[in-house]
Amino acid sequence: MxxxxxxxxxxxxxxxxxxxxxxxxxxxxxxxxxxxxEDHECLQCHGFKNGDPDAPFVEGHGFLDSVHKxxxxxxxxxxxxxxxxxxxxGETAQCAGCHDDVFEALQDSVHGPLFQDEESPETSKACAxxxxxxxxxxxSDRRSMLYPLNVYRACGSCHFEHDDVASMTSEEMLKERYTxxxxxxxxxxxxxxxxxxxxxxxxGHDVRxxxxxxxxxxxxxxxxxxxxxxxxILEQFRESVHGRxxxxxxxGGGEGIEPATCTDCHRPHHVAPADENFKLGIISTCxxxxxxxxxxxxxxxxx
Numbered sequence: 001m002x003x004x005x006x007x008x009x010x011x012x013x014x015x016x017x018x019x020x021x022x023x024x025x026x027x028x029x030x031x032x033x034x035x036x037x038e039d040h041e042c043l044q045c046h047g048f049k050n051g052d053p054d055a056p057f058v059e060g061h062g063f064l065d066s067v068h069k070x071x072x073x074x075x076x077x078x079x080x081x082x083x084x085x086x087x088x089x090g091e092t093a094q095c096a097g098c099h100d101d102v103f104e105a106l107q108d109s110v111h112g113p114l115f116q117d118e119e120s121p122e123t124s125k126a127c128a129x130x131x132x133x134x135x136x137x138x139x140s141d142r143r144s145m146l147y148p149l150n151v152y153r154a155c156g157s158c159h160f161e162h163d164d165v166a167s168m169t170s171e172e173m174l175k176e177r178y179t180x181x182x183x184x185x186x187x188x189x190x191x192x193x194x195x196x197x198x199x200x201x202x203x204g205h206d207v208r209x210x211x212x213x214x215x216x217x218x219x220x221x222x223x224x225x226x227x228x229x230x231x232x233i234l235e236q237f238r239e240s241v242h243g244r245x246x247x248x249x250x251x252g253g254g255e256g257i258e259p260a261t262c263t264d265c266h267r268p269h270h271v272a273p274a275d276e277n278f279k280l281g282i283i284s285t286c287x288x289x290x291x292x293x294x295x296x297x298x299x300x301x302x303x
Contacts (some may be wrong), residue, residue: 004028094124097118132144182271223243
């Protein structure tokens with residue numbers, strides 16, 4: 001008796017059976033000790049979400065397009081992986097093993113407590129929180145967690161108050177304290193990837209507190225930090241009374257009253273456009289330093 005399958009049934013059967021056909025050689029007993037599984041063989045089990053429930057899932061296309069695409073699975077996962085089934089007691093290489101210069105920079109950063117033991121798996125988990133795991137892409141790649149339009153989600157996973165940052169809409173993110181300013185609106189509303197992100201101002205691996213002399217957001221460095229984007233404004237600032245005073249302070253060894261710089265007049269994370277509302281607040285802003293002048297200005301006709 002002949003059994004005829006419909007086109008739909010045939011397609012379904014093909015989808016269900018094909019993975020197991022290709023997995024056959026991996027699931028067979030492995031060869032000698034010098035035989036090591038290749039990436040495509042690893043992905044025959046680890047590349048399917050509906051495969052072996054004990055096999056961690058790896059998105060194959062993401063890995064094969066990633067910055068680590070020239071590496072083999074066994075470059076990071078060292079163990080007896082010469083056949084199936086295999087044990088799970090092998091050692092996984094840590095990021096610091098290759099990126100030792102980055103690890104040193106991280107140790108001195110505000111994130112330093114997370115990066116004190118280069119052999120600890122927890123250290124690599126911290127790396128993956130910002131870069132991804134098997135899907136690490138260059139920051140210029142739209143898929144990267146550190147692409148300008150994605151940075152807020154990467155940093156926000158720790159710094160936002162929302163429980164599920166991955167599912168946040170742009171409107172929800174704009175309500176966060178770090179995004180509700182002209183930079184955040186430029187990125188999240190207008191999609192301008194030239195706008196400043198967390199990394200643009202604070203750096204990547206060497207993020208430091210503003211009071212640290214080496215921090216790009218330190219008062220003595222912040223004008224150059226902002227000037228990476230605001231080139232024309234930086235040129236004007238250098239020629240201003242505040243800019244010249246700052247240069248004198250730096251050249252003289254750093255002793256003296258700190259002059260105003262970018263973040264004294266433009267509140268970090270709350271930078272507003274220089275519109276009418278900004279102008280209305282100038283007196284209060286300048287009066288923070290020029291106290292006496294602020295008092296007398298308020299009794300003049302112009303005030």
